[in-house]
Amino acid sequence: MATIFSKIIEREIPSYKIAEDDRHYAFLDINPAAKGHTLCIPKKEIDYLFDMDADDLAELTRFSQKVAHAIDKTLQPIRTGVIVEGMLVPHAHIHLIPIFKESQDFSLGKKVELGDTEMLNLARRISKNVEL
Template identity: 35%
Template sequence: MASVFSKIIAGELPGRFVYRDETVAAFLTIEPVAYGHTLVVPVEEVDRWTDLDPALWAHLNEVAQHVGAAIVDRFDCPRAGYLIAGFEVPHTHIHVFPAADMSGYNLANALGMAETDPAQMDAAAAAIRAGLKARGVDPAE
């Protein structure tokens, strides 16, 4: 059965994409610890990151690094958080989010879907795409 991320990548469910190429997609999570909280996901549905092909793992992290830099630039935060949890969806994903302290590393602190403002979510996605473009990364690759 396809994961929720596979359904988002396939366009069966809506997603606020900030980056996409043939092997990696990055989109905002629906339950962010902060606006701009992005999931960097391989297109291939692999549950554990330790099972990814090393070249795909490297590319996934390259995209996460670009997204993190765009987040720092556009959200005026001291750092971009990086977290791999993976228990909530059986599809490898890296959480990248604006971080000013350790609270973002606790996903229990995330806003619920009903608490998020769609306009702020759209603005966050647009800001990250603009930040990627400013870094010379085409978010629509």
């Protein structure tokens, strides 16, 4: 059965796309822990990140690094944090979460409210800085 992420990749469900190549897709999280919170996923549906072939995992990490650099360039956080939790959606994914202050709580349980227009503009701004 296709996960919600596979449906996003297939454009069956809309997303705020940041970047895409032939094997990966990055998009803004619709329940962001911080402004610019992005998910990086493999297009191949696999439940558990660490069940991925080592080469595929390395490629996803390199893709995520390029997206993180674009987030850094666009939003200028102190740094971009990484969370690999993978419990809610059974499709391997990496959370990239900009950290804007040292005291910021960037756990997945914390959410910031961003409207559709702000999400669209944010996705466009970050995507312009992705160098694939």
